Amino acid sequence: VKAVLEQCRNARAAARAFASSAHAHTARKNALLAAIARDLRLQCAAILHANAGDLEAARASGTSAPMLARLALDEPLVTLLADSVASVIALPDPVGQTITHEVRPSGISVRRVRVPLGVIAMVYESRPNVTLDASILALKTGNALVLRGGSEARRTNEVLTGVVRQALVHEGYSEDTVQLLDNQDRSAIRELVRAHAYVDLAIPRGGEALIREVVENATVPVVQHYKGVCHLYVDAGADIALTERLVLNAKMQRPSACNALECLLVHAATPSQELSKVLTALQSAGCEIRACDRVRARVPGLTLTPASPDDFGREFLAPILAVKLVGDLDEAIAHIAVYGSRHTEAIVSPDSANVLRFQAEVDAACVVANASTRFHDGGELGLGAEIGIATSRLHWRGPMGLESLTTMKWQVTGNGETRA
């Protein structure tokens, strides 16, 4: 078993080699990505064999059906993963881009350029496609990667990183540019996120316990992918057909997604028959409604579950929706400030002043007006590919695409200027 620190040190050396002129060209990095896609297709059988082993062990230990579904790969999915590499190859390379450029009165030329972050540690659970998505985006942006996946996907992750490492060697890079953590103890996570001499960023993706463990212990910077407790506030005068369409899409299109709706806030002026129409549509679509007393009093004809205090601020990840009546926009903003998770918050309103206030004052990675919360996604927002949605405030917020895996460097060029 290789020590965690040894693997991190090797990653740092690999990241430095990656920065050398011979290795950092976009064309060479794209050739590397193409080699990974090719090898994925070639090694599909080996990948599925390893995945079958993981699934068998998971089944034997009584893993739940949703967990098994997240773990499972099949040939169409591996082909899809390989195909999706082409779209990342097609994306512009942010590394080397000039952010600002100015010639100063002193005569020096000042350029701020995008550079790779360095060494990224990814700590995640279940879905083995994360192993590949993270590798592809990290390599496109010139970073080294240390992966710590869940033990339930160990065999699959070993074969997947094996494919990536083989392509790295084949294309003339160090295989240590992408590494799976060898030490499988729980304590290895703590060691990894405290290795600030070698690791530049830790990205935890998974349940609350995992994220809390990383945040509490890390000495390296962390960009969190925290839960999404997403609200939709229905303002006075909102068009009811539009509201119904947005609520159904936000809640029911994919209830297990982090940008799915969890709580509906309804302005008290909303006519009872309109409120009844929206809630009935949700129930018809298979959604359980957990409503506050005032909502239930408004629509006595409907059978609604009384909301418990715990139902507000809760991420159901299921076809369940909390519903609450609020007096006005201020009360909606205040409720979201207390119960939201700063992920995705939305308003439906015909009043542009209220829309502007909501978008300005609600604190979240993404604030949506008159559209579905489900648009908070890298592809939908125009980033092309993402490795998750950051709920941190620093460095990056929202879908993490290529640019989020870079930092900047100041380049000053002169002709012998000195400071006065």
Place this chain on the structure above:
Amino acid sequence: VKAVLEQCRNARAAARAFASSAHAHTARKNALLAAIARDLRLQCAAILHANAGDLEAARASGTSAPMLARLALDEPLVTLLADSVASVIALPDPVGQTITHEVRPSGISVRRVRVPLGVIAMVYESRPNVTLDASILALKTGNALVLRGGSEARRTNEVLTGVVRQALVHEGYSEDTVQLLDNQDRSAIRELVRAHAYVDLAIPRGGEALIREVVENATVPVVQHYKGVCHLYVDAGADIALTERLVLNAKMQRPSACNALECLLVHAATPSQELSKVLTALQSAGCEIRACDRVRARVPGLTLTPASPDDFGREFLAPILAVKLVGDLDEAIAHIAVYGSRHTEAIVSPDSANVLRFQAEVDAACVVANASTRFHDGGELGLGAEIGIATSRLHWRGPMGLESLTTMKWQVTGNGETRA
């Protein structure tokens, strides 16, 4: 004594109020800054009285002369601080700026806009002007601020934050928008940087011990202001007059600055009489040279201190320079990778290919070619004002001006679009 968490909670509430439409306008924030400048001038006597108290206590406890100098304020300096507020008022407000804007094929309008970071914790030592600089930049960008200055400047910092808080109240803001930590125990720092429910960013500025304490204990994101072990590499064929000018400016203009030169790396092909000329000029200017054996062998006529291994990678902050002969550009880059602090690194070279390689491959916040390392400064690089130079990689690198105190938010606006 107010509890640390209570102060942080109050800061969070103040930050939220600051985000409301009534308070966030640039004109209102600028009026607040103008009020602070006015009150600074009006209360100059009280500020100097408090500072005299700090100086007396510091002298009584045997504080060193350089420390006393850093602590001392006088009327011209207070006037200068008040005057400098005008330049920040004149700077454009980054909050509300659109970073990207796109209408997507789905029909939604996607805007990424700059927003305040939220609550910033500043942990620093000595210089009381930091109290004011941080307040001015944080308020201009709509942030709340919790300050933890050194105990040696306690009286001065109390009066300075008092001036800021009085102006806040006068202009209709919560006085808790800027707070000095009440609890003066050392343990309060740890509490502050673990208050991630309320604090969005910690900025430590001071000695290595302080920065290490913050990094080791923080659960909130940290942007470090670490030491500057700055190198200048003199490439083969470098113009010797230009080299001499840059070395003298970088080392001797202000040896105590973090962007001052600490180590000169000289290409082995540099003629001995040229090397001798540069080192003699440094000695004439009062600089002690600590040279490697190969340098000393090259210029036997000069009296040079033999460099000890500790002299490389060391921040002298004094008129002392380590000098080392290197075989080529690769050796220079490799030396900097081991001994540099990722702050400021420089090359003097007539060879543009070497300049490009150096600027691409050397990992530092600022990489300078054919100019003095002393240009790595907010004013010189065009930011107008700064609260230090970040040596972190994430979120920000280099001089921290207004933009570095903001983050972003995605604003999606539609007409009833749902996700397919």
